[in-house]
Amino acid sequence: YFFQIIILITTRNYYLYAVLLVIGSVVINFLVAYYTNKLFPQIICRGKISDKKKQDIKVKLKGLMLNKVCQVSRNAFDSIFVSMFLGLAETAIYNNYYSIMNAVTSFLAIVSQSILGGVGNSVETESIKKNYFDMIKINFIYMWISGVCTVCLLCLYQPFTQVFFGKDMVLSINAVILFCIYFYVLKMGDIRSVYVHANGLWWENKYRSIIEAISNLALNYFLGKYFGIYGIITATLISLFFINFLWGSGIIFKYYFIDISIKEYYGLHFLYAITTIIACWITYNICELINIAGIVGLFFRLVICMILPNIIFILFYRKTKEYKAAMPWLIKKITE
Template sequence: MINIISRRFFIEYFGIEILGMNGVLTSIISMLSLTESGIGIAIAQSLYVPLALNHKEEVNQIIVLFKKLYRIIAFAILVLGLLLMPFLGYLVHTELEIHFVMAAYVVLLFNISFSYLLACYQSLLIADQRKYCVNFVLMLFNVIVNSLQILITLKTKNYFLFLIIKLISDNIQNVVLYYTAKKRYPYLSMKKIGALPVQYKEKLRKNISGLLVANLSTYLIFGTDNLLLSLVCGTAVVGLYSNYVIIIRAVKNILSQIFQGMTASYGNFLALKTKSEAFELFENVYFLNFWISSFCFSALFVLLNPFIEIWIGNEYLLPSGTVFLLCWNFYSDTMRSSIELVRSAAGLYSPYPFFKYWSFLEAVLNLVLSLFLGSYLGVFGVFLGTSISSLISCYVMPWNVYKYVFDKTSVLFYHKYIVYQCICIISTVITYKLGNLVATYNIYAQFIVKMLLCCVMPNLIIYCVYRRRKEYRFIHESLSGKFRGRFMKLNHPNES
């Protein structure tokens, strides 16, 4: 919510052109972050087993390696970013002065470079199933920085102070997580530790190699929209698009917290249980993934434009067809959360190059289609290219995981995926049609009624279809057990 309030002040005081420029510069810096090559994910995954078995020296060895690599990455991003500065005029199509653009770029560049210096401690806490601790710190600093940015905007109307507050806050946040990890793991201060075994480094090298392609592909699919829109339609359109992104990303982050929070636990489960038990648990997580993603897709498609109209005005609206594609891309992306959870927990990044090649093909296809369709259809065409290309990973990634983790045919996954997709579309159409029947000239009342419909209809339809299935019973019993446990603790606080 604080991000949405901050964005309202940003648009009012700085304008849509600066907002669009900010989005394009962020995309460019995200491209530079590909230097990281997935090192963080690969090393964090390697922490699951030593943390579970309390192998302190091995954990320490991994963190030392982590720190060395990330210092190199921070320096590389800074140097590459500075070398890219002379070309900003070709990448950012805006009426703003180029010196203004370059100054903003430098602040953003230093922010991302500094963020890597202490990043390993955040990864350690997450790998040890303490993501709740990380989330608390991130949420606290998010509220602080947005509040300060709003205050500075009202007092000074200075865009660069707005950026510098973010830079300072992010670095203090990393220092807090550093001391949190140091306090939780005092053995990280050990002076004498041995080197990691050669076979471990070789495995890490292979995983990083696989993740480099995967990360490059992910960026070309999801990270280039701002650049493509700037080239095809201008920077102001990027500003319009970014208003939708802030809402969609907020919802996606919530879903990401849910499934990323399960990754470490599932990694331990894979290490200690059989493949059949791991597959059974995955089936339940997959159903939960479908339910949450379908509900969010319906709510976003029905409510996004009414919310934008209330929030900043109807002059900032995108056409309904474009909004549908944005929401569909969100659905396609989040529906992979459960399968990505298994891939991350199993460390399945490098051993099977077939997956890497298809991932890269998807990225290239997205870039070509988005440019081609965008030149004819504008904003709609850019997002249509993403929708078409994302079909590849929707079918190749499950094949990879089912074959090499579960030893099962991926046909089981595809069948459920198509059924889940149909139920999602049906529930969304019903909700949308019912919402359009609301006859009132009060946009606030109309929004509230549509919001109530979104809360009830998709969930009611999914419940009616799946209430007798084992996946639903598992979710119901898990949630009931958790709430019963909390209730018992509230009523018997002295019992251990």
């Protein structure tokens, strides 16, 4: 990373920077392999596995590869079509907004990735109903956090961009709303994806991954051509909601949560979405009353965004069975 920064500052040559990305990845992988062997010399690969197991691994890896390509293609397609239809200046502005959203997404990815090992162990040792109950409980907490993050994005996007990037780099409030919906819909499938990975259902998701990437490409072209940046974000939203969330959720209920109705799962997400919309509307209107510019105004907005949505969520959820199951469990985990 140090050498990449030096190359960018001294040469301003993106091609050299791109070459260093590849070289850096290779060097890091070699270093990881070296230190792994040094720190854990007792762990040695030995023995053989059956041809049937090898074939199963190959099939799962193909499905996983398709899934990863689909994920990477989302923003890549968006940036390409923003550049094609609106120019490089608009692409820079779009990427600023996407980078802010992606930073929050990366923070939440820590949560989802940290529970993967535990979920994998639970899938092997617990009943399907127990795992479904755990998924609903974890998903409730995760969507609560995602809801607060969505409120923060809606209320802080514009002042943050003005302070750190300048007023010329600000998109309209309509684009901000679309980015917030984009973020929230993306988070709706995260906990479900953890259970997909824990069960190794990548090959079962192969058609979903392929069709999501193709539909995103086609929708980006047609909607971006006529509606600009709004169309491009909407295109990703459509493929995310209908193909990634609805279809993807159906797959895990078909292959793992076999005897459990998916209606409750969809209904809970509908409740979470409505509550988040209400929290966004109330918090945004209160934040708009703050006439203080700069970092000070940004700080006051942040304080409101961290307190008010949580109060709203408690008022809405306090009598639900998900709240009653999740909160004692969460408090116990934190205090252990």
